[in-house]
Amino acid sequence: MTINIRPVQPGFVGEVTGIDICQPLSAADVAAIERGMDEFAVLTFPKQPLTDDQQVVFSANFGELEIPLAAQMAAPETRRFQKLELGDISNFAVGSTEVLRARDDKKRMYALANRLWHSDASFRAVGAGYTLLHSRINPSKGGNTEFADMRAAYDALDSATKALVDDMIVEHSIVYSREQIGFTVEGDSADLKPVKHRLVVTHPVTGRKSLYLSSHIGSIVGWLIPEARAFLRDLTEHATQRQFVYSHPWEVNDLVMWDNRTVMHRATRFDDLKEKRDLRRTSIKGVGLAVDHVPVAQAAE
């Protein structure tokens, strides 16, 4: 079998065939996928019936796995998976794969913010690099995941805006994204405190600049809050224009992998009170990202 990548959206999304990712990969295969990620930023792998364990093994080819904040903050008895590295992207009630979350379930409210454009774990000092999402059950309608190319979005800025954003430092927190839809994140975990990132990051391999935007951003260092938020909204609108976006309609056993350093994504609506949707997420800790570029004095504030 030879690995083959077919452009779905040239320069942004590629479909990978000719490889069985349920099996251990050769170093050459891993390198080919990484090259594909650098070239495209989003790769889809159709018809890969991964088990949870196989997804974790496949993901570990690309770096150290991250523990999702939701799993970390959840009481052990409310966690769906024993493996902490496995993110539960489903609408199941605690302890069930039949009962759906109730309309006012707090986990449901928390997850609704995934419908805002974001970059995974950008609220951490070291945000996610790759995220890998595997589909098990899909609703009959809706529930796509959409991806926006932050390199193309950066390239398309006019030179005045590029100059304005190039050295901008912004603050990210999970609290901000939830606040936008009127949900208050409770707890005093250190993970809720804002972290600083550069708004423009340079990819460690390709050297391309991209906008490191995310709904987790609540302010710009040195700016008044209302001005910062109005500006960030404009920028997000620019960066998620149709020409930068790919919408993925899920098939069971699709695995989609994207680079959070160069891509924002969001879930789209489906009838989550009536239909099941079950995906499993693994994420790789980002390297060469953002915080490394923040001047030490500011990062330490």
Next chain:
Amino acid sequence: MTLSFAPLTPTIAAEVSSIDLTRPLTPEQVRAIDDGMDRYGVLVFHDQRFDDETQLAFSRNFGELEVSSGAEMSKPEEMRLKMEMADISNLDPNNRLRAADDRKRLGALGNRLWHSDASFRAVPAKYSLLSARIVPPKGGNTEFADMRAAYDALDDATKAQVENLVTEHSNAFSREIIGFERQDYGPENQDKLRPVRHRLVRYDPHTGRKSLYLSAHIGGIIGWPIPEARAFIRDLMEHATQPEFVYAHAWKPWDLVIWDNRTTMHRARRYNDLTDVRDMRRSTIRGDGVTVEQVQQAA
């Protein structure tokens, strides 16, 4: 003289020529403008050299004037213009540029969100009339979105879902989005921030058309959990402000633009407001009534 309307996009906005609006109008002319508003939602008139008096006189042709909410929430010494004239400028009462941290400036940044004027009132605005007196050299466009075309383009399932929804509007909600706090309006204005209710879908018996009554002032949907309501309203907003429903107006001095708040949303775009003057004056016509029965709220 007959008014001529040149459409600016396939569905929304037209440019009107051959009329001087600063002089008294005949009933036929007023009717022609009203008909144009029904058809296009937004009308653009160039080279209308209004002062505040002539603008208000012209505006009264279309109904009762509304007091500007900005004026209503200001002390007399904070005002540059009279009560019926909304001050859409970056100037203070002494005609100086507002400072970066000026409270009025920060509140006005909420105008960069898509909204319908005065949707936070139980009887919201009908027309807004905006006259450009001084425009910045770059930026500061006003964009308009066609809420009738946006409604028509919804799929049947969504149309059925929104048909009878009732939303809650308050100025506090739109400002909260950009992190301008409710208390920054001052204790004397808190009662003016009490949410009012509106139908999400409005029907105009005159034109026979339905429209989405969306606005950044919406903070909730009656009967829905808040996060679900806000995520849904965001999706609807995104749908309703797609490029094919939008007309962007690049201002020239002495442009007058009239829009119908019942069938359009609008927003201001960024400009360099700390160095460039932008002076626009808005008069607003009060709507005909409530869109849904209001509920007395416990204090």
